[in-house]
Amino acid sequence: MDLSFLTVQVLSALRQAAFLFLISSGLTLIFGVLNILNFAHGALYMLGAYFMYWVTLQIVGPAGFLLALVAAPLGVAVIAAVIELGLLRRIYIQEEIYQLLLTYALVLIIDDLAKIVFGPEFKSISKPEILSGSVTLFDGTVPVYTLLVVVLAPAVAALLWYLLYRTKTGKVVRATSSDREMADALGINMSALFTLVFAFGAVLAGLGGALAGPARTVFPGVGTEVIIESFVVVVIGGLGNLWGALIGSILIGSLETIGIIVFPEFEMSLIYLLMVAVLVVRPWGLFGRPLKVKALSEKNLAMEAQEISPVHFAVHPAVRWAPLLLLLLVPLFAGRFYQYLLTQIFVASLMAIAFNLLLGMTGLLSFGQAAFFGVGAYTAGLLLTKTGLGTLSALALSPVVAAAAAGVIGFFCVRLSGVHFAMLTLAFGQLIFTVVYKWYGFTGGDNGIQGIPVNPIPLGGLGDIDIGSTQSMYYFVLAVVALSVELLRRIRSSPFGATLKSIRENGQRAAYLGLNVKLYQWTAFVVAGAFTGLAGGLYALMEKSISPEIIHWTKSAEPVLMSIIGGIYTFVGPAVGAVVYITLNSYLVAWTEKWALVLGLVLLTLVLLLPGGVVGFVNEKARQTLGKLRCIRKWSFSKSATS
Amino acid sequence: MAFLELNSINTYYGRSHILFDVSLSIEKGEVVSLIGRNGAGKSTTFRSIIGLTPPQAGEVLFRGERISGLRAFRICRKGIGFVPEDRRCFPDLTVRENLEVAARREKETAVPWTVERIYALFPRLQEREKNLGSQLSGGEQQMLTIARTLMTNPEVLLLDEPSEGLAPLVVSLLADMILRIRKEGVTVLLAEQNLHFCAKVSDRGYVIDKGSVKYEGTMSDLLSNEEVKEKYLAV
Ligand SMILES: Nc1ncnc2c1ncn2[C@@H]1O[C@H](COP(=O)(O)OP(=O)(O)OP(=O)(O)O)[C@@H](O)[C@H]1O
Ligand SMILES: [Mg+2]
Numbered sequence: 001m002d003l004s005f006l007t008v009q010v011l012s013a014l015r016q017a018a019f020l021f022l023i024s025s026g027l028t029l030i031f032g033v034l035n036i037l038n039f040a041h042g043a044l045y046m047l048g049a050y051f052m053y054w055v056t057l058q059i060v061g062p063a064g065f066l067l068a069l070v071a072a073p074l075g076v077a078v079i080a081a082v083i084e085l086g087l088l089r090r091i092y093i094q095e096e097i098y099q100l101l102l103t104y105a106l107v108l109i110i111d112d113l114a115k116i117v118f119g120p121e122f123k124s125i126s127k128p129e130i131l132s133g134s135v136t137l138f139d140g141t142v143p144v145y146t147l148l149v150v151v152l153a154p155a156v157a158a159l160l161w162y163l164l165y166r167t168k169t170g171k172v173v174r175a176t177s178s179d180r181e182m183a184d185a186l187g188i189n190m191s192a193l194f195t196l197v198f199a200f201g202a203v204l205a206g207l208g209g210a211l212a213g214p215a216r217t218v219f220p221g222v223g224t225e226v227i228i229e230s231f232v233v234v235v236i237g238g239l240g241n242l243w244g245a246l247i248g249s250i251l252i253g254s255l256e257t258i259g260i261i262v263f264p265e266f267e268m269s270l271i272y273l274l275m276v277a278v279l280v281v282r283p284w285g286l287f288g289r290p291l292k293v294k295a296l297s298e299k300n301l302a303m304e305a306q307e308i309s310p311v312h313f314a315v316h317p318a319v320r321w322a323p324l325l326l327l328l329l330v331p332l333f334a335g336r337f338y339q340y341l342l343t344q345i346f347v348a349s350l351m352a353i354a355f356n357l358l359l360g361m362t363g364l365l366s367f368g369q370a371a372f373f374g375v376g377a378y379t380a381g382l383l384l385t386k387t388g389l390g391t392l393s394a395l396a397l398s399p400v401v402a403a404a405a406a407g408v409i410g411f412f413c414v415r416l417s418g419v420h421f422a423m424l425t426l427a428f429g430q431l432i433f434t435v436v437y438k439w440y441g442f443t444g445g446d447n448g449i450q451g452i453p454v455n456p457i458p459l460g461g462l463g464d465i466d467i468g469s470t471q472s473m474y475y476f477v478l479a480v481v482a483l484s485v486e487l488l489r490r491i492r493s494s495p496f497g498a499t500l501k502s503i504r505e506n507g508q509r510a511a512y513l514g515l516n517v518k519l520y521q522w523t524a525f526v527v528a529g530a531f532t533g534l535a536g537g538l539y540a541l542m543e544k545s546i547s548p549e550i551i552h553w554t555k556s557a558e559p560v561l562m563s564i565i566g567g568i569y570t571f572v573g574p575a576v577g578a579v580v581y582i583t584l585n586s587y588l589v590a591w592t593e594k595w596a597l598v599l600g601l602v603l604l605t606l607v608l609l610l611p612g613g614v615v616g617f618v619n620e621k622a623r624q625t626l627g628k629l630r631c632i633r634k635w636s637f638s639k640s641a642t643s
Numbered sequence: 644m645a646f647l648e649l650n651s652i653n654t655y656y657g658r659s660h661i662l663f664d665v666s667l668s669i670e671k672g673e674v675v676s677l678i679g680r681n682g683a684g685k686s687t688t689f690r691s692i693i694g695l696t697p698p699q700a701g702e703v704l705f706r707g708e709r710i711s712g713l714r715a716f717r718i719c720r721k722g723i724g725f726v727p728e729d730r731r732c733f734p735d736l737t738v739r740e741n742l743e744v745a746a747r748r749e750k751e752t753a754v755p756w757t758v759e760r761i762y763a764l765f766p767r768l769q770e771r772e773k774n775l776g777s778q779l780s781g782g783e784q785q786m787l788t789i790a791r792t793l794m795t796n797p798e799v800l801l802l803d804e805p806s807e808g809l810a811p812l813v814v815s816l817l818a819d820m821i822l823r824i825r826k827e828g829v830t831v832l833l834a835e836q837n838l839h840f841c842a843k844v845s846d847r848g849y850v851i852d853k854g855s856v857k858y859e860g861t862m863s864d865l866l867s868n869e870e871v872k873e874k875y876l877a878v
Pocket of ligand 1: 656659661679680681682683684685686687688728804836
């Protein structure tokens with residue numbers, strides 16, 4: 001290896017580390033103080049890049065470039081302050097997941113707004129002449145712009161150090177990251193500090209975008225990749241820890257550079273592999289500390305109260321089976337479009353209900369369910385295309401293989417909790433995604449698998465059932481999903497389900513009572529993985545073609561969204577959410593390109609107005625009405641505790 | 644009108660009702676003890692006063708003004724200082740930084756607390772100035788949390804079980820500190836399980852059990868009341 005090559009590669013790694021640090025330092029600061037993992041941070045990065053683009057178009061030349069470099073981050077800060085004051089502030093008292101969801105809704109909204117304002121195409125930002133050339137350094141040719149970035153990022157790091165360690169506000173920020181309640185009791189105004197830190201974090205994201213824009217390109221949605229990379233960095237470094245973000249950035253920047261040279265195919269897999277390895281060995285990241293377990297908030301307790309609402313239990317079995325009867329009749333009067341739509345909804349419902357076995361029942365937020373969906377889908381897809389296995393056998397193996405994957409992944413994940421659990425499931429999910437995406441020889445890589453043969457199912461001596469048509473597929477999927485959902489319902493009301501619930505409510509108490517909490521959580525993880533895999537298998541059969549997109553992390557967000565839309569503390573909630581989500585999706589996509597914007601607004605409204613989800617809301621209303629009619633005994637605690 | 648007054652407050656953690664009509668009344672310049680066993684509701688009373696767990700019913704008055712319902716930082720700025728029970732100094736900040744972040748002066752008190760005056764009162768903290776909160780011994784951490792709260796220049800100090808887990812020598816040092824803080828004109832409400840420690844520093848006390856006040860009187864009356872001691876304080 002000669003010196004010039006080394007110089008170029010080292011600087012390339014440092015440049016990558018510099019961008020990563022700018023973005024993740026803001027992310028980790030916000031997490032430290034506000035305790036929110038800000039999904040919208042990538043969108044703020046994107047805005048920084050777009051503002052840079054816009055300002056440099058208005059004022060061409062070095063002066064414009066310099067001005068843009070200052071103005072873009074400030075513009076992003078203003079937007080962030082508005083977001084914090086107008087939206088985030090309203091939901092601090094709620095559970096973490098609603099805050100995550102709100103920032104996720106913001107991603108959808110900001111991405112689509114950017115598309116409307118700046119157009120869907122890729123934009124490149126021109127650099128002034130003095131920054132476009134390159135210089136020779138140790139025989140290597142290095143772009144001037146790279147040098148600028150590599151010098152500027154450490155300067156920002158030094159400034160951050162000064163602000164945090166030498167100013168009173170910085171010290172207050174550090175104090176608040178380690179004990180928010182104590183800071184509050186010492187007279188520090190949390191609201192003002194939150195706005196400040198959120199806006200300041202946004203300045204860093206905006207600066208990252210403004211600096212990276214001219215080196216990369218800008219397009220709507222660029223944030224979704226950036227945010228995941230920064231999650232990797234801050235999780236590896238330790239959430240909320242600035243030094244962790246610095247070291248994490250250098251590690252990931254170097255690994256990406258080495259990866260491109262040594263394993264060009266699996267460069268991205270390496271990053272997730274590192275993240276998995278770090279979290280397995282040091283669950284709280286390299287510099288992190290275990291997070292304090294948050295006491296249940298009043299709001300949370302009020303929402304859980306809905307779950308034991310008598311209305312919920314009063315559902316008669318006949319009422320439960322009535323929808324199935326109705327669904328059996330649908331093909332008699334509904335056309336193929338609706339049959340297909342409903343088939344999609346069945347599959348999504350199964351995935352969402354299985355997922356909610358983790359979130360709503362066990363209190364585990366998995367952000368990697370798409371992996372099990374994908375494993376199920378690819379199991380069926382590969383078996384059907386590459387072996388002579390029958391349709392039913394291939395489908396039956398989907399949940400088995402998915403369960404095996406969940407068994408291995410779950411073994412590592414259930415040792416963590418809260419946001420760390422979510423991040424480890426995300427890392428495993430993305431690891432599987434990157435492998436499937438690149439492994440052309442086995443999975444077809446990004447081409448996926450097309451034309452999956454779905455042979456008729458033999459019925460012993462009674463002939464075959466062909467499930468090739470939309471209508472027969474409709475009945476087939478309905479039958480499989482109905483059986484699975486009934487199974488899941490029984491699991492939920494079994495003693496096993498009751499134990500899961502007690503673990504969610506108070507894991508420590510459950511452990512004192514001698515329960516093997518981790519074993520229960522692992523079992524729930526495997527069961528959820530199996531049913532998710534089955535849903536994936538069904539998906540492969542109905543679509544007859546699959547591609548790696550179904551494993552991408554944005555797909556893992558779907559069951560989360562569905563469950564929260566419907567309500568996580570009810571059994572049918574996730575299915576109702578699936579109906580809303582899939583219906584919205586297919587109608588909006590036909591009607592407007594701005595489907596993500598509308599979905600984002602729906603989510604936003606939901607988080608702010610109906611945190612119990614649709615079903616939670618209906619239950620609560622029914623309870624209130626029946627309570628007024630004196631049909632049911634009032635729950636004394638919820639009245640006295642919340643009035 | 645008392646300086647700090649609790650009028651039948653009722654406090655909940657979620658669904659569980661913890662405090663039942665707790666009423667206290669503290670005059671300016673007093674050191675008053677709130678004595679009770681583990682889980683009696685002492686910390687909850689303090690959290691209710693400072694606004695971290697606001698009471699659902701009843702009210703807290705400070706100088707005749709209703710402070711219940713305000714947010715914690717506002718209550719602190721009104722002049723109430725809270726020292727929590729588990730020595731929650733900021734572990735990643737140095738001793739000096741711990742003091743600096745809390746420094747505030749809302750009113751023109753005659754002689755405000757400054758880092759220098761704190762060091763005069765707690766010389767040990769000056770020696771450990773550059774150490775991180777997490778590097779201090781239990782006794783030093785206790786001193787630091789008290790000192791940190793003093794930096795907010797409170798008129799009332801809520802001290803939650805300061806003697807818990809400290810060596811006897813440190814405990815008597817602590818008693819000394821409390822008397823000196825009182826001499827500076829600070830009113831003190833002290834939560835304790837240790838009756839003898841209370842007797843050393845306070846004149847009056849309340850006994851709390853299962854979230855309600857069971858007894859109130861001077862410390863000397865309480866010390867000689869075997870029935871109350873037997874019923875509510877014996878372990
Ligand atoms: N965060 C909480 N959630 C639910 N219950 C709580 C919580 N904190 C305390 N409790 C309960 O409230 C009651 C009163 O607790 P509190 O901490 O006020 O007692 P204490 O007198 O300070 O006890 P100790 O001497 O142990 O500090 C106890 O029964 C306790 O179990
Ligand atoms: Mg206590």
